[in-house]
Amino acid sequence: MRGLQEHGRRVPEDVSVVGFDDVPEAAYFMPALTKVRPHFDAVARASFELLVAQLGSDDGGVLHRAVMPTLISRASVAAPPR
Numbered sequence: 001m002r003g004l005q006e007h008g009r010r011v012p013e014d015v016s017v018v019g020f021d022d023v024p025e026a027a028y029f030m031p032a033l034t035k036v037r038p039h040f041d042a043v044a045r046a047s048f049e050l051l052v053a054q055l056g057s058d059d060g061g062v063l064h065r066a067v068m069p070t071l072i073s074r075a076s077v078a079a080p081p082r
Helices: 001-007 024-026 040-055
Strands: 019-020 033-037 068-073
Touching: none
Parallel strands: 019 033
Antiparallel strands: 033 068
């Protein structure tokens, strides 16, 4: 966001900014940074379950599972101008 500001861009008026990982400090940025919060425990659990299923399977198929993150909406995003 600092780089955008240094180049004359305003957040969120000109550019919306979203980060990943939701570090606690994000809420204190100016403006407060919108973040995607991954659920690392759910990803680890799903990964382990898929690994066990893969090891116990003879078909060799690829297994997939989606773990949806949570969007923490803060002041660094705005609707696009009309």
